[in-house]
Amino acid sequence: MTAIATTGLSKHFGDVRAVDDVDIALAELRIHGLLGRNGAGKTTLMQLLTGQVFATRGTMRVLGAEPVENADVLSQTCFIQESQKYPDTFRAIDVLRIAAGAYPNWDQEYADQLVEEFRLPVKRTIKKLSRGQLSAIGIVVGLASRAPLTFFDEPYLGLDAVARRMFYDRLLADFAEHPRTVVLSTHHIDEVSNLLEHVVILDEGQVLLDADTDELQDAALTVSGRATDVDAFLAGREVLERTVLGTLATATVPGGPDAKRAALDAGLDVSPVSLQALFVHLTTANASSRATDVATV
Amino acid sequence: MRIRNVVQLHTVNRMQFFGWPLVFMTLSLALVLVIGGLVLGVGGPDAREGMHNGMQWNGAIFAVLGPLIGFGFTAMGQYFPLALGLGLTRREFAVGTSLVFVGYAAFFATVFTIGKAIESATGGFGLGIRFFDTYYTGVGAWWQTAIQSFLVILAVMLVGAAITTAFHRWGQSFLWAFWLTLAVIVVAIAGGLILSEPFRELVGQLGQLPWIAWMGVVAGFGAIGAAVWLTLVRRAQAR
Numbered sequence: 001m002t003a004i005a006t007t008g009l010s011k012h013f014g015d016v017r018a019v020d021d022v023d024i025a026l027a028e029l030r031i032h033g034l035l036g037r038n039g040a041g042k043t044t045l046m047q048l049l050t051g052q053v054f055a056t057r058g059t060m061r062v063l064g065a066e067p068v069e070n071a072d073v074l075s076q077t078c079f080i081q082e083s084q085k086y087p088d089t090f091r092a093i094d095v096l097r098i099a100a101g102a103y104p105n106w107d108q109e110y111a112d113q114l115v116e117e118f119r120l121p122v123k124r125t126i127k128k129l130s131r132g133q134l135s136a137i138g139i140v141v142g143l144a145s146r147a148p149l150t151f152f153d154e155p156y157l158g159l160d161a162v163a164r165r166m167f168y169d170r171l172l173a174d175f176a177e178h179p180r181t182v183v184l185s186t187h188h189i190d191e192v193s194n195l196l197e198h199v200v201i202l203d204e205g206q207v208l209l210d211a212d213t214d215e216l217q218d219a220a221l222t223v224s225g226r227a228t229d230v231d232a233f234l235a236g237r238e239v240l241e242r243t244v245l246g247t248l249a250t251a252t253v254p255g256g257p258d259a260k261r262a263a264l265d266a267g268l269d270v271s272p273v274s275l276q277a278l279f280v281h282l283t284t285a286n287a288s289s290r291a292t293d294v295a296t297v
Numbered sequence: 298m299r300i301r302n303v304v305q306l307h308t309v310n311r312m313q314f315f316g317w318p319l320v321f322m323t324l325s326l327a328l329v330l331v332i333g334g335l336v337l338g339v340g341g342p343d344a345r346e347g348m349h350n351g352m353q354w355n356g357a358i359f360a361v362l363g364p365l366i367g368f369g370f371t372a373m374g375q376y377f378p379l380a381l382g383l384g385l386t387r388r389e390f391a392v393g394t395s396l397v398f399v400g401y402a403a404f405f406a407t408v409f410t411i412g413k414a415i416e417s418a419t420g421g422f423g424l425g426i427r428f429f430d431t432y433y434t435g436v437g438a439w440w441q442t443a444i445q446s447f448l449v450i451l452a453v454m455l456v457g458a459a460i461t462t463a464f465h466r467w468g469q470s471f472l473w474a475f476w477l478t479l480a481v482i483v484v485a486i487a488g489g490l491i492l493s494e495p496f497r498e499l500v501g502q503l504g505q506l507p508w509i510a511w512m513g514v515v516a517g518f519g520a521i522g523a524a525v526w527l528t529l530v531r532r533a534q535a536r
Contacts, residue, residue, distance in 0.1 A: 047535055050381075051381075052381045052534065053534040053535055054534060069386045069387060070386070071299065071385075071386050071389065074384035074385070074386060075299070079382060079384065081382065084379070084382050085375065085378045086375075087375040087376060088375065089313045090309075090310060091310070094309045097305070097309050098302065098305055098309055098379075098383060099383060102299065102302045102383045102384060103383075147384075
C-alpha cells in the first residue's frame, strides 16, 4: 500500500517555486530518504504532507486521505523538523508530556530510555539547551511516538557522531520491532545510506531521482586501482567522480554488469557506488544543465 | 477532536501558566501595601482619603494583567507552531485555545473579585489602598468587577491572538500598517481634543457613559478580535 502519493504537488512563495510539480509514491513500512541540497524543497514538501502549509496546486494522499486539517491522518503522523520552535518557557519534559498525550502509540518507557541514552536534561528550559539537545528532544519524540508515518527532517543537527550513530541504531532496531513508514531527510548521506530502502532526490523543488537503493547500486560502480589503469578504463566512458591519490585513483562511472566485468578484466577493484557520490553527481550535473540552459537562452 | 491536547499544550507548565502571574500579583500588592503604610505613616489619617480616591486609577494590577495580555500573543506566536508540529489541526487548536482563554479569564476574574471583596471588607487592607478596586477592573459592585475583569482579560487575549495571526499571515508589512493606523488614530484624537471644542464635549459625554455601555465596547473589541483570529487561523501556515 502507498503511504504517500502526490500528483503535480507545488508550493510557490511569490516567484520562488519551493516545490514544483512533484509526483511521488512512497510505499508504506519502508525507510525512505528525502535528499537534496539546501533549499531544494525537502522541508516544504514535508510541511505540505503534514498540512502545515497549503499547496499552491496539485493533490496529495497521506495514509489514504487528504492530510490538511484531517485529524485522523495527522494523529498517525509525526513530523520532527529541524526548525521546530518551542515556547521559550518550556522544558524538555513539557514537550514530552504533550507528545505523550498527542500520539496514540506513545511508549513512555521507551521515551524514558531514550532520554537517558541521549543524556537529555529534561528539566532545563528550552532556551538553555544546546542545538544538539534540542535535536535530541525531536529524536525522542519521533521514535517514542511510534507514529505509523514519521518524518525526520535533519533530526540530528548539532549531535556528535556518537549520538548520531545511536539514533541510527535505535531507529533501525525500533523499525524492526514496530514497522512503520519513515521519511528521513538528511545531509549525512553516507551515514544513512545503509538505512534507506528508497530514495527521492529533490533539486530546486523538482524530483531529480526516485528509485530504490538496490537499483541505484546497480546503476553505477566505483573502480579503484593504479591511476594509469583507471584512466585507461575511463577512456570513452562518462565519469561521475574521479579522485587521484599519488599513483592510485578512484572513479565512479555509470554502468551495470558489463562495466563491472570490464573493470575486473582491467585488474581494477570494483565496489558499489556510494549514494553520496551519486547524489553529488546528479545535483551538480543538474545545476550545470540549468546553467547551460540559462546561458543558451 | 483532540481539545484536551491543546489545553494541555497551554497549561503543561503550571508555574508559567498560573504561578508567575499570581507571584507578580502578590509582589505588586505587597508593594502597594508598603506604599500605603508609608503614606499613612507620613501623612497620617488625613492622607488616607486622598490616597483612597487617587488609587482608583492605580495601575499596579497591570503587573498581572500584563502577562495575561501577553498570553494572547504567545498563544499564536509560540504555541501554534508547536501544535501544528505535533499534528494538531488548526480547528482543534482554535477550539482548545478559545476554551483556555475563557478559562484563564474566568480564573483571574474570580481572583480579582475575591481580592476586591477582601479589599472592600477590610477598608483597603486596613490602609485605605486600592489594588483590585480600580477603574481597570471595576469600581462598582463585586459582580461588576467579575464581569469587567472577565471581559477585559478575554478581549485582550483575543485581540492579541488576532494581531499575532495577522502578523503570521502578512509579516512585517502588517505590523507597519497596524502601527501606522494606530498612530493616525492617536494623533487624530489628540488633535481633536486640542483643537475642537465639540470633539472635547463628545469625549466628555463618552466618559459619562454608563458601565454597561463600556462593557459593550470591551465585548465589541473582543468579538472583533475573535472574528479576525478565527478567520485567519483557518489559513495560517507554519513559519
